[in-house]
Amino acid sequence: MNDFLRLLRNKGFKLTPQRRAVIEALQACSPFPTAQEIHRHVKNRAPDVSLDTVYRNLTLLIRLGIVNQVNLPGRSGSVFEIVDGNHHHHLICLSCGHAECIDYCPVIPQKIAQAEERGFTVVSHSLEFYGYCRACRPAG
Amino acid sequence: MNDFLRLLRNKGFKLTPQRRAVIEALQACSPFPTAQEIHRHVKNRAPDVSLDTVYRNLTLLIRLGIVNQVNLPGRSGSVFEIVDGNHHHHLICLSCGHAECIDYCPVIPQKIAQAEERGFTVVSHSLEFYGYCRACRPAG
DNA sequence: ATAGTAAATAGTAATATTACTATTTAGGAG
DNA sequence: CTCCTAAATAGTAATATTACTATTTACTAT
Numbered sequence: 530m531n532d533f534l535r536l537l538r539n540k541g542f543k544l545t546p547q548r549r550a551v552i553e554a555l556q557a558c559s560p561f562p563t564a565q566e567i568h569r570h571v572k573n574r575a576p577d578v579s580l581d582t583v584y585r586n587l588t589l590l591i592r593l594g595i596v597n598q599v600n601l602p603g604r605s606g607s608v609f610e611i612v613d614g615n616h617h618h619h620l621i622c623l624s625c626g627h628a629e630c631i632d633y634c635p636v637i638p639q640k641i642a643q644a645e646e647r648g649f650t651v652v653s654h655s656l657e658f659y660g661y662c663r664a665c666r667p668a669g
Numbered sequence: 670m671n672d673f674l675r676l677l678r679n680k681g682f683k684l685t686p687q688r689r690a691v692i693e694a695l696q697a698c699s700p701f702p703t704a705q706e707i708h709r710h711v712k713n714r715a716p717d718v719s720l721d722t723v724y725r726n727l728t729l730l731i732r733l734g735i736v737n738q739v740n741l742p743g744r745s746g747s748v749f750e751i752v753d754g755n756h757h758h759h760l761i762c763l764s765c766g767h768a769e770c771i772d773y774c775p776v777i778p779q780k781i782a783q784a785e786e787r788g789f790t791v792v793s794h795s796l797e798f799y800g801y802c803r804a805c806r807p808a809g
Numbered sequence: 810a811t812a813g814t815a816a817a818t819a820g821t822a823a824t825a826t827t828a829c830t831a832t833t834t835a836g837g838a839g
Numbered sequence: 840c841t842c843c844t845a846a847a848t849a850g851t852a853a854t855a856t857t858a859c860t861a862t863t864t865a866c867t868a869t
Contacts, residue, residue, distance in 0.1 A: 591799075635776055651760075
């Protein structure tokens, strides 16, 4: 976690207690907390933290590549995931919203370099497979 | 578009005027309409169509793999894209929300087959590269 | 340590998305 | 063509997310 704080500092962002609390909550509520769950967890230590602050900090962390936002289509809200070491992607059930990690990543650095040559600076990527899990398959 | 209607029929879904209108709007408002834009377009022909109907049909089309939902992290709402022939993915600017298509797709059928062996039926996948476009790069 | 400054925050308002219910309707059977 | 039934819809309520503004606070330089 000190890595994240150092990165924030280096980029010129302030280390507020609220910001630290959001990062802590992301780790404590793993895996896949919603913004609301993060907010609830943060409020244990700091009851006055607003929802806006949680969302604002999540957005910042996403922009820095520290957090992944995993979208569950057709369900309310997204879930979040802190980028803790091992890079991976997800299978997401379109029926029940269940997400699970897969270690597979086919993206090659060469292609990222190509995007950069086109004037686009890549900070992260996400790959999601959508479908139906074992439990939901009969219904789908 | 007849392909989409035929698929819906084959799966047992009804071909309502509202549903046809949503599909038409997806094509007419290309690229990357929001749900609100689709709703506005649909209301031209059918003023009483509710927002709920638009969202419900988008969800259905997503579940069938006919539509992609492209999430723009930290911005309000998602944008949608009808799956019209050529499979592709996206570069998304975290600052201004601009999305552009890239023809690259590294996902190999073999890996999809592996997920299926684990009991997960894959209907689609999405790959997004997040970063900063040429215009926003100085600020990022 | 103190003051200055821009960033961050709390609280609230606005918007986007999803859930719910009574009613309507598409498509199939007779 | 008419009836039947489950699916789909409109309208509304509930929830999730983002935007805005006055105030507070972390950090820098003195």
